[in-house]
Amino acid sequence: MDSQTAPYRLGFIGAGKLAGSVICGLVRAKLYSPKEIIAAEPNAEVRATLQNEAGIAVTATNAEVAEKAEIIFVGVKPGVVLSVLRELAPLLTDKCVISLAAGVRIASMEKIADTRFMRALTNTPAAICEAATAIARGSRSTTADFEMARTIFSAIGVVVEVKEGQIDAVTALAGSGPAFVYKVIEALAEGGKKSGLPSKAAMTLAAQTVFGAAQLAIESGKSPDELVKMVVTPGGTTAAGLAVMDEMKTSEGLIAAVEAATKRGREMAQEDS
Secondary structure, eight states: OOTTTOOEEEEEEOOSHHHHHHHHHHHHHTSSOGGGEEEEOSOHHHHHHIIIIIOOEEESOHHHHHHHEEEEEEOSOGGGHHHHHHHHGGGSTTOEEEEOOTTOOHHHHHTTOSSEEEEEEOOGGGGGTOEEEEEEEOSSOOHHHHHHHHHHHHTTEEEEEOOGGGHHHHIIIIISHHHHHHHHHHHHHHHHHHTTOOHHHHHHHHHHHHHHHHHHHHHHOOOHHHHHHHHOOTTSHHHHHHHHHHHTTHHHHHHHHHHHHHHHHHHHHHHHO
């Protein structure tokens, strides 16, 4: 595909919170020049922000992205993915299209357009190049397509490959997971405030504690149980806190949250099928 038909390497159809985070992360990672990225977004304020802060090209027209970009990311809400693809199908023939949407199956998209579809479920920490992303191949996607997608998402975080049947669990764990973690940070900070810390200090310490603990879990390769044992002293403060967490079934609540989000993702897929 020559530069006249595809002057942009990457094109985003929809540039809201998730897609916008991916764009910001890619610009930050310097994998592509901002001049190689175009995004279609109906919200004028969002377009202006992306243009001014990320330096990418913007448009209000989805067709312009479909026509002018080599690799297309679909970042619109799940409920409108299929209708958007129907409108753009003639412009997407034999292109690589990566859906960022939860609950919309590749088979449903492949029925609409003669396109090499894949799905990539990622999360908003993409904006700071700390995303957790899972990629599922479609029946038409090539090895080159997958390697390209892995290169793109590896620039903004960690990437794993999964089968599409596992993608709803990824949506729940990685996609919805940051919200669950933010609630944990909020709760830890509130505990600090109730114990006498100023609000700002409590939030700073809570957020950094979660960040540091996560980084240690990643870099050490130790299991969560091993890491817990590194902190706990029998009869000490950590043991007292963990006992209350067990009593309040904190772990069970988080497990249930992921299961509920997974269930909803599967329901959304059935609604779109």
